Amino acid sequence: NNDNPVNPENPVQRVIEVDPAGNIVWEITGLAQPHEVQELPNGNLLIADTYFDRVIEVDYDTKDILWEWNPKYIDWGLINTNWSDPDHFYNSPFNYDWSHINDVNFKQYPMWNACLISIRNFDLVVEVNHTAERANENQNANNWSNIVWYYGDYGNYSMIKHQHNPEYLSSGNVMIADSNNARVIEVDYATKEIVWEFTDDGDVGWCRDADEMANGNILITDDDRVIEVNYTTKEVIWSFEQDLVLPYEADELPDGNILIGTGGSGFVFEVDKSTGKISWQYGFSFIKTEFYMNCLMILVFNSLQLTMVLAGFQFQSRRLFGAILYGVLIAFVLFLLIFYADVLYFFNSISILDDSIYV
Template structure:
């Protein structure tokens, strides 16, 4: 070998630099893969089978939790925290209410998605919506009313509220309607169509999940007795309906795209005058807060807000008779009770909880008082920073992936981030998203570097379209 055949010093240095970069890229990808693999191995919290459902801490009454995510479940806990009832036969379970006079019997709205061709589903998927009654002691389940719909997207009833022995008011998300049905005759006695009062240009793109009516409540006392409160999620509004007059515009809470008031809310509860109202307690889902609004001088004024550093897409909140608030934190994977000072005093894990109900406290905890009557003080994430749990174990208290995950959550719109959480495995969180992002960026940078090096070795020079003269 002569001197001319030896690689130049510059070539050697170049190869060393390339190998170092390759090693750095490989290390980044391996570390990211290890983070994701570790989270996947843990499996995260799953309530898809009864064996995986965690026991709850003791509390005074029975608690029912429904889920409508990757698995549809309804679970009932005894006061000692033991699971006394579990059912996952439906695709999704939504709002559940105790039956008056028999708190260990509940009525709820549920959905089945049908994926096989049948006489009532000629072109799958189709949807079957039901109102069911379940005896939590005997396990007996009875279908009170059902309807089949020929589509799957947003083809659900998220809520059905009993009016009397024979009639329910139903939140019909399928057709953007609210209707009252006699479950004995199956005749619809009254119907309100959201199109009669809201423009199709608003909400989600019509006809795919335009209004997303996710809650109804028949008001039984006070000045609004006999009226119906309705949540139109995609219009960011809670409205009140009169069966003769229709929409009571002066009572509307929120306005479309006025996100500082409500942002795609779920499951508002009406608090009547006898409990310090009129007031509305609501899960402000995309704002990741629980809020309460008081009716004062013909207007709605926010009087209370609760959040901590973990809450993510809450979808239900009930004020309990003891002054505490029961919250379903869907992407926080928990159901919790916070006391009057805002501290978490009871909590149980759940994969994707939709609704939680304390059975002995009445339908939607009807005897709970308003925040104004109780003198509740608002709590923000900064004030409840320790309640969500989870300290940092990183170098000098710094976790790079946690930081990047928080940055991703901050940058992405809430709806997109919550959508990612909804469709990805339950063990995926902000740190895992950050790890996947780091791995993808490292892989792309590695591939781009290899291409550039190959072109450089082949004598191909790439020049920017704009450069200084003499370059």
């Protein structure tokens, strides 16, 4: 349904806040595949409500939507005359997830506040004057003149291609995970030139986040790893790859640990950077659970066949009987190996948890 891509009452489409014990202490529903949430200095939340093609500001206490920015209301031709054609993609909100807004970042300038918004399907990052948008009870909201900076152009992949998570840097420049170009770039805010680029000699895949760390290095979330890169030498000096399936975002915490959110794996966890072990997690690994279930299904199916044989059911081929027996053994061994690895890793993680609780 183009007007309503998901059921607003679906409890899965939500943003939640959890405490250290894993209890949900706050949530908001009625969203559509939200990709990013950021707390504002006043306690409100900015949410990239992706499949509804919007950024919203939500009152934390009441959960009321105080402001909404949607690219379908922008006259893009007034920003760039090359975007004036009514048939241009920017002017054609023809279906759900048309824009795929996947990130919003907030910055306080001396005299005004800004939102840096990633519009993935536009191949475009825009900076919106949040102060002007919210002035006079949003009377000037979704005005093209409030877009004060942009980088990218639809289909111009020499700039960016289906990017993720643009971030403000301390220098004033903008760091972008240029996902489909398999690189991370730093864009000079004034000149819009690329002044830093990281590809790891072609090893970067579908990267989806890049943040400046407290020490000046860059924390990059790649398609199968999270790495710390020395900004000057571009050397990978730290890496975490365990149990990662399409990690989406990683943030450096005040204590130096790394908080990682996964897309494919289905859970969020905190990694002790000094040991490389998980010290906290929320959720469960969908991929690992699926693997367990597949092993169990093979085991059950082949066990039933083996039971039929032992009960007197005759197979015409000994080769078929042997294949069934081997199938049972292989499934059982795989299950034991994964289970053993999980138990071993669980107890290693618990020791770190105990240390963090009592130190």
